[in-house]
Amino acid sequence: MRESPLPSGCASERVALSRPAGRGRGEAGFTLAELMIVAVMIVLILALAFPRVHRAFAAETVRNAQSEAQAYVTTARALSLQKGQTTVFHSAGQKIWVTTDSSGVQVTYRPAVRMDSVYGVTMTATRDSILFNGRGVAVGLSASQTIALSKDGITKSLCVSALGAVLKLGCVS
Numbered sequence: 001m002r003e004s005p006l007p008s009g010c011a012s013e014r015v016a017l018s019r020p021a022g023r024g025r026g027e028a029g030f031t032l033a034e035l036m037i038v039a040v041m042i043v044l045i046l047a048l049a050f051p052r053v054h055r056a057f058a059a060e061t062v063r064n065a066q067s068e069a070q071a072y073v074t075t076a077r078a079l080s081l082q083k084g085q086t087t088v089f090h091s092a093g094q095k096i097w098v099t100t101d102s103s104g105v106q107v108t109y110r111p112a113v114r115m116d117s118v119y120g121v122t123m124t125a126t127r128d129s130i131l132f133n134g135r136g137v138a139v140g141l142s143a144s145q146t147i148a149l150s151k152d153g154i155t156k157s158l159c160v161s162a163l164g165a166v167l168k169l170g171c172v173s
Contacts, residue, residue: 054152055152055154058151058152058153058154059154061119061120061121061151062119062121062149062150062151062154062155062156063156064119065115065118065119065121065123065149065151065156066149066156066157066158068096068113068115068118068119069091069096069115069123069147069149069158070158070166072089072096072097072098072110072113073089073130073158073160073166074166075098075109075110076088076089076098076100076109076130076132077089077132077136077138077164077165078136079098079100079109079132080100080132080133080134080135080136081134081135081136083100083101083134084134084135085100085101085102085134086100086101086106086131086132086133086134087099087100087101087109087131087132088100088106088129088130088131088132089129089130089132090112090128090129091123091125091127091128091129091130091147092125092128092129094114094115094116094117094122094123095112095113095114095115096112096113096115096123097110097111097112097113098110115149119149119151120151121149121150121151122149122150122151123147123148123149124147124148124150125145125146125147125148126145126146126147127141127145130145130160130164132164136164137163137164138160138161138162138163138164141160141161141162141163141164142162143162144159144160144161144162144167144171145159145160146158146159146160146171147159147160157170157171159171
């Protein structure tokens with residue numbers, strides 16, 4: 001067996017020099033202060049981002065509710081044209097639904113959707129219903145009908161003309 005030409009203790013010194021300075025074997029990891037600084041930074045970033053994300057989510061929810069209401073109005077008008085019968089779009093009690101004439105009796109064509117529970121929006125309408133005759137024309141509307149949907153300060157409205165058409169640019173005063 002050949003002995004090392006180094007004097008005794010040199011090999012252990014070489015090992016000690018290869019370790020990072022200031023850290024012993026049991027000192028690997030992060031300090032509590034470092035972890036706390038990172039946690040505080042994450043909380044601050046989230047606190048700054050939350051209002052924007054919440055507002056964007058509320059705006060998207062109101063747009064979805066507006067699209068749902070528009071789909072129901074469009075369905076009511078199209079159904080009256082298709083069947084040549086009276087169809088009614090209802091918007092009362094935070095609900096929307098469509099009924100159609102079946103041998104003189106109004107039956108539900110599209111089921112009721114509670115806008116407040118499904119979308120979390122508040123709905124207000126200038127009238128409780130829009131009646132479409134067999135030619136797809138709204139009956140009994142002297143002016144345009146407005147359905148407003150709002151949540152967290154964001155309001156979108158749907159405007160139906162006196163003839164029953166959904167106005168893309170909103171109601172004209």
